[in-house]
Amino acid sequence: MTLTELRYIVAVARERHFGRAAEACFVSQPTLSVAIKKLEEELDLKLFERGASEVSVTPLGEAIVRQAQSVLEQAAAIKEIAKRGKDPLNGALRLGIIYTIGPYLLPELVKHAIEKTPQMPLMLQENFTVKLLDMLRTGELDCAIMAEPFPDTGLAIAPLYDEPFVVAVPIRHALAQRQRISADELKKETMLLLGTGHCFRDHVLEVCPEFARFSSDAEGIRKSFEGSSLETIKHMVASGMGVTVVPQLSMPRDPQPHVAYIPFEEPVPTRRVVLAWRRSFTRYEAIAALRNAVYACELKGAQRLTP
Template sequence: MTLTELKYIVAVAREKHFGKAAEACHVSQPTLSLAIKKLEEELDMKIFERSASEVSVTALGDEVVRQAQSVLEQAAEIKEIAKRGKDPLSGPLRLGVIYTIGPYLLPDLVRQVITRTPQMPLMLQENFTVRLLEMLRTGEIDCAILAEPFPDTGLAQAPLYDEPFVAALPRAHPLAGEASLTTDQLKDETMLLLGNGHCFRDHVLEVCPEFARFSSRTEGIRKSFEGSSLETIKHMVAAGMGVTLVPRLSVPEEAWAQPDKKSVNGDAHVRYLPIVDPHGGLPPTRRVVLAWRRSFTRYEAIAALRNAVYACALPGVTRLS
């Protein structure tokens, strides 16, 4: 049994035709047919049912084809490992990103990676923190951009930046004319939150624990609306349904730089204000980090990704070395 023979049966299963499979493998049809016949004899089974009109895979042959595909993929990975040994930046980097970071960091990050390390394309996966940690553990992704805190899973970590929270209010709101807000000023407001599973929801509740008590009899927050994404919640704020906190990178820059002018990104009815500590302390922030398995050996790839993040605009955040 050879990898070439496995390649042939995968091609025939895909094309459902010996001639087309031979063409795809750049060999003659007799060569391909003879190799498959030899493999069937070696295994003492039929992989394909042949007829004048079509070629079909037998029930047992289907299992053989799936296993052959897996073997070919693993063989290809061996070549990739060897290639990466010569150039650690060569080959895709599988990167996971949480939902409240991806839409705002990835557009610039992908451009930076293409410019700096075109030989290292990013294979991207957006998901919740818990799912990304599981994917890291099982090797489905190489690294992930997450927000602290998250469970200690023995991962290697590197801090990227500290990102402040920003209040988002309807432009007609009485507090929209302020230069900044404190969390105390938001206690009596209807707070719009992300649904369960989003770590940013937990971050907001840590900053404003009053918002965790959703009851009509509770003084302060009276009602909770759960949106599926930050952008959905922003639309709800624009509609006047309440206020929310958002990470700084999610704020369109023109809405922050020129708060009295309409945003071309559709935030014409939302006013963004910084959150300050009335006692002079630090404003509420989240720390964004890059995490990867300690067994992941492409250290140069991790360093290149960090440098690409640092090369992004990242308005309003504090870069961490």
Template sequence: MTLTELRYLVAVARERHFGRAAEACHVSQPTLSVAIKKLEEELDVKLFERGGNEVSVTALGQELVRQAQVVLEQAALMREIAKRGSDPLAGPLRLGVIYTIGPYLLPALVRQVIARTPQMPLLLQENFTVKLLEMLRTGELDCAILAEPFPDTGLALAPLYDEPFRVVVPAGHALAARQVISAEELKRETLLLLGNGHCFRDHVLEVCPEFARFASGAEGIQKSFEGSSLETIKHMVASGLGITVLPELSVPREASHLHMLNFSAPVPSRRVVLAWRRSFTRYEAIAALRNAVMACELPGVQRINA
């Protein structure tokens, strides 16, 4: 068997579809199918159940896929060790970032990385926390910038910064004359939230738990709308559809149509961390990335230098 065949095996298991797996591997479907058939014949096992539009991994196939992931990671490690002989930072770093951090951190971070370690380009992936954790586990990502809390997956973590939350209202809103607001007062307003899957939605619900118990006719937040991104929600607020809660870095610095309020103490916040597999050995790359984050302008957040 070859490493290429093992990559095809992992891709089919991930995509549950030969066509999509071939696309992901940048080969034709017949090429991939022949390689999988050859692997099944060599191992004398059935790796996949083929039926309908999707394929499923057999019980034995799942064990072999896990082992293939280990082999591929170890092969990648050998390449990394060889590169580190001449430059420990040589080679791309595959970085994942959640949607509510990416647009506000990545532009400055990419500039810092290019200036500091041009030999270590970032290969970027924005996604939900759950998906990024899965990609870390399977070796598709080297590291990820996430917001705590998230399920304990045995990852190594380095704290980056604590980011407070702000309340944003339309410029003409009754609250626009205020500078400070309590979480309790939010339940009397129309609150605009991110949709399911965004961890920041859960953070807002912790700030305003009345919404989690909201039902028609009950006391609490009058009603809510869901947006697909923080930028969409900001436009909805500017249009007068309600108010919202934003993490500090996403708050517009100059916006005549919006007004920002601080929370009264205790101010809710989220901790942003850098996560990577404990088996990932490019320690210098992780340290360089963390230093690049710390060199970025991060107005309003509290950096963690520990």
């Protein structure tokens, strides 16, 4: 059994495809297939079920892949320990971030990271929470910035900030001149939501649960419309299609000609943004440096949660 063989089975488990796994490992598919077959013979069990279009991991294979990932991380930790003796912050940090945080935090975060730790470039991956959690588990990412709650995966978690929500309405809407809006008042409106898969969609439905499905009242059928990103939804609001709820940091810095942003009445709904990483990740100084770069950001309207 070799580290190379362990890398191969982790890649196949991640890609669910021998060809893509071979490409990810920079080897030919026959080389990868032969190595995995040799490992299966050595262990005297089948790690993968080969289907017509996709490869699945057997139940015992799942446990072995998890152990293989742990072994690979421990092997990589040996090199990291050696590096830390020279420069603890040397080398790229693979950072994941969810779609509803990335566009609003990254411009300033990257600037501060470059200023504070130029020797630690950020390799960025923007994705859904569930995908980022999977990439953390398989070692494709070192850490991720996400919003709670998410499934307990045994990750180490450091809170970064609490971010309030605000209501976005068309500038000519009756609510546009209000100082504050209650969640109950939104029940009468056409709500614009992010599509399925975005955790912020779930956050909005916690505030306005009646929009989880089509509903009806005396005025007829109300529907919720979906958009692919917060920026797309803001354009839909500007065009008069409805109203939406957005996180505070996504608000434009300058007044907008077609959209008004109104705070919620107390209690104001919020989300907690956290930094998560595998407990086996050994670059503690890199995590601390990234947190400091986040805290150096303006985070206007959000409440910093420093240690």
